[in-house]
Amino acid sequence: xxxxxxxxxxxxxxxxxxxxxxxxxxxxxxxxxxxxxxxxxxxxxxxxxxxxxxxxxxxxxxxxxxxxxxxxxxxxxxxxxxxxxxxxxxxxxxxxxxxxxxxxxxxxxxxxxxxxxxxxxxxxxxxxxxxxxxxxxxxxxxxxxxxxxxxxxxxxxxxxxxxxxxxxxxxxxxxxxxxxxxxxxxxxxxxxxxxxxxxxxxxxxxxxxxxxxxxxxxxxxxxxxxxxxxxx
Numbered sequence: 735x736x737x738x739x740x741x742x743x744x745x746x747x748x749x750x751x752x753x754x755x756x757x758x759x760x761x762x763x764x765x766x767x768x769x770x771x772x773x774x775x776x777x778x779x780x781x782x783x784x785x786x787x788x789x790x791x792x793x794x795x796x797x798x799x800x801x802x803x804x805x806x807x808x809x810x811x812x813x814x815x816x817x818x819x820x821x822x823x824x825x826x827x828x829x830x831x832x833x834x835x836x837x838x839x840x841x842x843x844x845x846x847x848x849x850x851x852x853x854x855x856x857x858x859x860x861x862x863x864x865x866x867x868x869x870x871x872x873x874x875x876x877x878x879x880x881x882x883x884x885x886x887x888x889x890x891x892x893x894x895x896x897x898x899x900x901x902x903x904x905x906x907x908x909x910x911x912x913x914x915x916x917x918x919x920x921x922x923x924x925x926x927x928x929x930x931x932x933x934x935x936x937x938x939x940x941x942x943x944x945x946x947x948x949x950x951x952x953x954x955x956x957x958x959x960x961x962x963x964x965x966x
Contacts, residue, residue, distance in 0.1 A: 735787035737765055739807040739825065741952055745780045748925035748954055750801045754779040756835055756917050761814065763789040768845050776918055777957040779845050780925070784814075791816060803830050803939040826836065848943065850935035852879035852910035858930040858946075862923055865900040869916045871897060874961050875892055876913050877936055879906035884934075888916075910938045913961045922956050 745765065749757060753771035760766045765780035793816065801806040805827060805951035814826045868875050868888035876887040890897025901919045926932065926946050936942035939960050 735761065735789070736785040736811045737814060739747075739810050739812050739835055741756060741765075741782035741813060743807060743951055744925070744954075745782050745803045745926070746797060746800045746804060746932075748780045749778055750797045751921045751924040752776050752956065753921065754778055755798050756794060756796055758792060758794050760789065761793075762789070765814075771862060773784065773892075775884075775915075775959045776921075777845070778925075779953075779955045783951050785811075791818045793830060794837060794841060795821060796835060799832045799931055803828070807884070821960040823827050845955070846959070848935075848941065849937070850908070850910075850940075850943065851937040852877075852906060852908035853933065853935045854879060854884040855931055855933050855947075856884065856905075858926045858928060858932060860903060861932055861934075862926075865916065865919050867901075868899060869920055871899065872916065874913050874915050875919065877934070877942065878911045880911075882906055882930060908964075912936050912939050912942065912960055915961045918958050920956065925954050925956070 745767065746767040746839050749769065751775065754769045757767050757769035761784060763784060764781040765784050768777070768779045770777045786843060803823070807825055810825055815822045819834050821834060823830045823832070823927045827913050864886045865875070865924065868886065871890040874888070878885040878887065882904065884903045886901040888899050922944055927948070929949060931947040933945040933947065939962065941960060944958065
């Protein structure tokens with residue numbers, strides 16, 4: 735079976751940067767992963783097309799080991815095989831064997847169907863710029879959609895109430911307001927690329943879904959739990 739190295743690298747980076755280090759991979763017509771991170775705050779679903787495969791394979795893999803080889807893969811097709819309980823990746827100059835893990839290492843998840851009260855489509859570049867700026871001054875953002883406007887709001891660590899930044903984008907539908915951690919949003923950004931669009935769906939104080947729309951066959955979605963502040 736064959737897979738594009740560029741697709742493979744994007745998928746591994748997206749999963750690893752979400753804080754998922756061991757996950758079940760399903761290989762059929764797609765190389766597919768749906769898994770939750772160790773803190774149960776983020777779910778990632780990613781899949782890329784597979785060529786020349788008529789098998790259905792399910793294996794649990796260490797994504798840290800896969801992440802280690804990404805920089806040596808060129809833009810090429812790589813072959814994938816299962817041999818002696820190992821995943822074997824072969825490129826023009828590299829053969830790499832990764833031992834498969836037992837099921838206990840995997841937090842297997844089905845992608846949930848959730849209801850959302852607000853939705854917005856935003857360019858990767860606009861979302862990246864807002865999140866990177868907010869990450870310099872605070873540790874969370876507030877998403878708001880109202881009157882067809884999507885707002886990303888953040889406050890400074892040091893100037894509460896005064897050091898406030900607010901980004902506005904047209905095109906939101908519905909109405910909602912929720913708070914999300916910037917560390918997780920920064921990790922979500924690492925799965926995207928210039929030229930992508932992101933559809934964000936959320937409800938007040940509920941999880942948000944981030945669906946990346948690319949000009950290729952790469953499929954990527956995240957679900958992120960809201961940040962809920964509790965009184966001490």
